[in-house]
Amino acid sequence: MHTVKNWFSHSLAGQALVVFVLGMGFSAVFRRNDHPGLWVVQSLLYSVVIIGVLAAQRRRTARATGADPRTVVSLNRRIRHGEVPRDPEERAMMRRLVDDQLGKMERGGRWLPYWLGFMGLSAVGMLVLGATTGSLVFPLVFTVAVAAFCLWILWMRRRAMEIHHHMRSALRDPS
Missing domain, CATH: 1.10.287 (Helix Hairpins)
Known part of the structure; x- marks a missing residue:
């Protein structure tokens, strides 16, 4: 479970997969009468927009801290756990x-x-x-x-x- 959690927190592709699957589910529930192809297109659009916003936020935070995005994710985890680096x-x-x-x-x-x-x-x-x-x-x-x-x-x-x-x-x- 720990490796899956790390993969989702570090990987934009993993986050995009989760957004895509959730978008498909919501489209299927709330738009039952529409064609399933439309569900896929809408979910793909949602995924692209959300991941674009996440990537821009990651880039901005990385520039502000002077670290790459993976290091920022690691530092955020250490902040949540109260770990102070030496x-x-x-x-x-x-x-x-x-x-x-x-x-x-x-x-x-x-x-x-x-x-x-x-x-x-x-x-x-x-x-x-x-x-x-x-x-x-x-x-x-x-x-x-x-x-x-x-x-x-x-x-x-x-x-x-x-x-x-x-x-x-x-x-x-x-x-």
């Missing part, structure tokens, strides 16, 4: 990566209340529509799912910020 060059790359990711999270935090508010409004809108049509089961499930998703986003953001702040302070201390 090599000064690797410490400098990790410090730049931590600073880059903290900057992204802090900039993204400005828009977080608006996104959460939009999600809350859509959940309330679904409840209102359900109340007017007389069917509350789906709107209640949707509202609970949106609330759980919003809480999960807040928890993951807080956890990631704590990990990155801890790593920033650990990388500054010469030990």
Whole structure:
């Protein structure tokens, strides 16, 4: 399992395969009446767009840290596990990566209340529509799912910020 997980985290081809299969599945479920060839074309289009965005993000992060994309993946794993490298060059790359990711999270935090508010409004809108049509089961499930998703986003953001702040302070201390 460990090698498969590493392959997916290091390989854009593995990630493209997962996106393609998931896209096919969603197309098959939500577009049952369409031709299966259309499912393949749509899934391929989704895969190309998503992998293009991922590759651009990887390149940008690699340039910001001064490391190749494989090293960035390895450094991210070490950040998640709280491992501080002993090599000064690797410490400098990790410090730049931590600073880059903290900057992204802090900039993204400005828009977080608006996104959460939009999600809350859509959940309330679904409840209102359900109340007017007389069917509350789906709107209640949707509202609970949106609330759980919003809480999960807040928890993951807080956890990631704590990990990155801890790593920033650990990388500054010469030990």
